[in-house]
Amino acid sequence: MTRLSQAALTALPEGIAAPRYDRSTVTNGVVHFGPGAFHRAHQAAAFDTLLAHDPRWGLTGISLNSRGVADS
Numbered sequence: 001m002t003r004l005s006q007a008a009l010t011a012l013p014e015g016i017a018a019p020r021y022d023r024s025t026v027t028n029g030v031v032h033f034g035p036g037a038f039h040r041a042h043q044a045a046a047f048d049t050l051l052a053h054d055p056r057w058g059l060t061g062i063s064l065n066s067r068g069v070a071d072s
Contacts (some may be wrong), residue, residue: 021051026058035061 009018030047032039039061050057 016026019048019051021055025055026051027056028057028058028060029056031060031062031065033062037057 004066006023012018020030047057047059
């Protein structure tokens with residue numbers, strides 16, 4: 001599995017969308033408890049769209065059950 005990193009983003013194949021904003025300017029503006037699969041598939045995508053317009057919508061995920069979920 002390839003971890004998300006700036007290097008991985010620059011190596012994406014043609015047709016795969018990369019963030020349209022400077023990730024280094026993102027600040028934490030939202031705390032989300034329980035960043036499971038639903039959050040990553042739906043809510044995180046909405047925040048990614050917001051970040052293209054305002055870098056203050058960065059997410060901090062907090063998992064009370066599993067370190068593995070938080071690391072994902």
